Amino acid sequence: MGVSQPLAGISPMPAATAPVIDRSGRESLRELIEQIGREVTAPMTSALERVNAFAASGRIDRAGLRALRDELECARRIALSAQQIGRVASGRVRQRAQRLNLTTMLHDALAQRRRETASRGIELRQRLQAAQVIADASLCAVLLRALLDWSFEHARSHIEFGIDVTSWPERARLACRFSYIPPDELATRPAQPGSLDTVTWQLLQRLSQALGLALQRDDGGGATQLTLEFPRTVGEGLTLLDPGEHGGAANSQPMVGRHVLVIASRRETRNAVRDTLRPMGLMVDYVASMDEAREFCSTGLPHAIVFEAALAGEKLRVLRAQWQREVPSLAYIEIAEQGRDLEVSDLGGQRTARIGRDVLPSALGRALASELARCG
16 A cells, blocks of 8 residues: 555655565464563563562662652553454454544544553554544454554654545545654664564554554664554545444453553452453453552553442542543543442542442443443
8 A cells, every 4th residue: 555645744764664464374364473472571581580579678669669660560560452353363353443533543542541651651642633434443443552552662762643535546544653763862872673563563454454454664773753644534425324244243351452440449349340240341450549540550551440439429429520621531430338230420520430349240341332332
């Protein structure tokens, strides 16, 4: 796929196109498995060394604790990408064609991770024209998350995102450009072949193929530009006539890739939530107090927060007000002591879904699916 004209605000790059998936069978599978192992082993080895040092000294400072968390988070992100690659390759994904506002989805995804980019010192530059496409909503959300994971993993300064629509044929294009080697280091630190082809990149390629998108990546001068072209773009020539197209069934794991933070002081509550959410493809973290939740969210916000009613109070009210200013779509689900079904309250603009502890196994998944679908 060639890009006939540059996206607004994003300059074209010299052609040095990245490799695409062109092998199949046992050899490519073996290489992928080896790559996953290498990428998971590196941060886990560093984390183990840090834990051993902590065990020997009995002390760990805040910087060391943050580094340990980052290393474990890196390993988990790679493992999650591998899980999603397997899911796409298995053929279990049944897509449902929907009309999606691509611009809003990307804007919201970037807002969701504003704290993370700030903590990494990455500046985001956006030139987003209005564009609507027809695609599976869940798979498209996972694609955008993988795109952000990949760019945040490698960018060394700022990242430029652009969306435009070509006039003929009418197609939405999403571009992402960043430098992975600072210009002042190019002379002494040449680009290593394949340095950008991580497990996350492998996931991006497979998601693009599953969605029927044209993907191009051009590398040169320590920078890269990725372009995704959506062939099914809503305009004068295309409307969605059959909502049941592509199989007519909802995605087999509609919440895969979404991030949930559980705030629960009771171990039995955490265990019940863990058992309920395990098959849903979610990324779930657990903290025991509102203070821990504030610290956890200091570098990035999840898509949903599940909390015990006993922990609700002034601290949560203050945190919600702060979080809502950053991500208005953040979903909240309260686990109450009593209750037999899903209830929803909306007081002062703060919407909360509420389920009883006794029906948690049957109601939590339904509540999350409902609230995350509402939030987009």
